[in-house]
Amino acid sequence: MVRETSSPVTTTSPTSMSVEKSSDTNDRPVAVKTVGLTKIYGQIRAVDHLTLELRQGDLFGFIGPNGSGKTTTMRILATLLQPSWGEAYVCDHSIYTHPKEIRRLIGYMPDFFGVYDDMKVIEYLEFFAAAYRINGPKRRRVCEEMLELVELGYKRDALVTSLSRGMTQRLGLARVLLHDPQVLILDEPASGLDPRARIEIRQLLKRLRQMGKTIMVSSHILPELADICNKVGIIEQGVLKVCGELEEVMRRIREKITLCIELWDQPDGAARLLDSHELVESVDVRQNRLYVTLKKGVEDYRELPRLLLEGGYAIKLFKEEEINLETAFMMLTKGMTS
Numbered sequence: 001m002v003r004e005t006s007s008p009v010t011t012t013s014p015t016s017m018s019v020e021k022s023s024d025t026n027d028r029p030v031a032v033k034t035v036g037l038t039k040i041y042g043q044i045r046a047v048d049h050l051t052l053e054l055r056q057g058d059l060f061g062f063i064g065p066n067g068s069g070k071t072t073t074m075r076i077l078a079t080l081l082q083p084s085w086g087e088a089y090v091c092d093h094s095i096y097t098h099p100k101e102i103r104r105l106i107g108y109m110p111d112f113f114g115v116y117d118d119m120k121v122i123e124y125l126e127f128f129a130a131a132y133r134i135n136g137p138k139r140r141r142v143c144e145e146m147l148e149l150v151e152l153g154y155k156r157d158a159l160v161t162s163l164s165r166g167m168t169q170r171l172g173l174a175r176v177l178l179h180d181p182q183v184l185i186l187d188e189p190a191s192g193l194d195p196r197a198r199i200e201i202r203q204l205l206k207r208l209r210q211m212g213k214t215i216m217v218s219s220h221i222l223p224e225l226a227d228i229c230n231k232v233g234i235i236e237q238g239v240l241k242v243c244g245e246l247e248e249v250m251r252r253i254r255e256k257i258t259l260c261i262e263l264w265d266q267p268d269g270a271a272r273l274l275d276s277h278e279l280v281e282s283v284d285v286r287q288n289r290l291y292v293t294l295k296k297g298v299e300d301y302r303e304l305p306r307l308l309l310e311g312g313y314a315i316k317l318f319k320e321e322e323i324n325l326e327t328a329f330m331m332l333t334k335g336m337t338s
């Protein structure tokens with residue numbers, strides 16, 4: 001099995017790269033767009049010429065260390081903060097000229113939000129539904145539906161202060177879904193949750209994507225985002241280092257390809273054969289598998305499986321090792337902003 005050819009990549013600046021989108025992606029309408037978005041606080045460039053585009057139905061993982069500019073970007077998109085300069089659009093509406101329209105179209109969940117004492121879960125949602133002018137019998141119906149969606153129906157009469165953090169986050173999601181927004185901007189919805197509650201949030205995000213929502217979700221929980229996002233952006237010190245389709249991003253940030261090969265027999269002989277090949281930098285044998293690291297820049301390695309077959313080795317498995325999002329993140333960021 002030989003690796004597919006990668007799509008072209010556009011380097012936008014020495015410190016950032018964007019990845020061209022597949023034709024499938026380009027067929028969907030643009031849901032969120034920023035062009036040169038910049039926010040300056042005194043000496044700090046919280047967001048620095050950030051350009052990105054999300055299409056309808058994208059689940060975009062916005063990843064960066066503490067203080068890298070995620071919240072600032074999200075607050076600008078939510079029309080809660082004015083940028084220093086640059087453009088931002090939600091469903092073609094400019095944050096400068098059409099903030100009201102944008103507020104109707106988005107559901108923004110901040111990283112921290114308060115809940116009210118002495119309020120039941122259903123009352124809490126009804127309070128916000130009223131703020132969205134959802135009136136009459138529809139209000140109760142929508143609130144009940146949202147509670148079911150986030151699997152909190154059984155807690156409808158509990159006090160909001162009695163909910164666990166995971167339940168409170170799910171209630172927060174129900175709240176931002178009340179007015180059926182097209183675009184969800186979720187600032188670290190899984191932060192502070194235990195593994196089980198994180199899985200529940202992830203499943204919920206997947207479900208929301210299936211419902212056609214465009215979702216921008218920030219997180220430090222990198223491997224989890226890799227599971228659910230189709231697009232990722234990695235930001236550091238306000239600069240979007242890399243942005244694009246998840247698979248392409250992974251492919252581009254990896255400097256050297258490592259192949260994982262399993263044979264029906266004789267791994268040591270095959271290891272020696274591969275180790276002497278000009279494309280190969282090193283071969284490691286672990287648990288009967290060969291991990292073959294290619295030299296920097298080598299992308300076409302189709303002659304290697306041929307070599308093995310001609311040498312009489314029967315191949316059981318031949319694949320590229322996948323780089324995970326956490327490794328990618330560590331490679332791209334230097335931990336300067338935490």
Ligand SMILES: Nc1ncnc2c1ncn2[C@@H]1O[C@H](COP(=O)(O)OP(=O)(O)OP(=O)(O)O)[C@@H](O)[C@H]1O
Pocket residue numbers: 041044045046047064065066067068069070071072073111
């Ligand atoms: N109101 C403000 N005044 C001054 N500086 C600010 C303000 N808000 C944010 N900053 C600075 O802007 C930078 C980006 O902050 P931001 O909150 O956007 O980062 P973040 O990636 O969301 O961080 P975290 O993951 O910790 O929430 C940081 O250096 C922060 O200290």
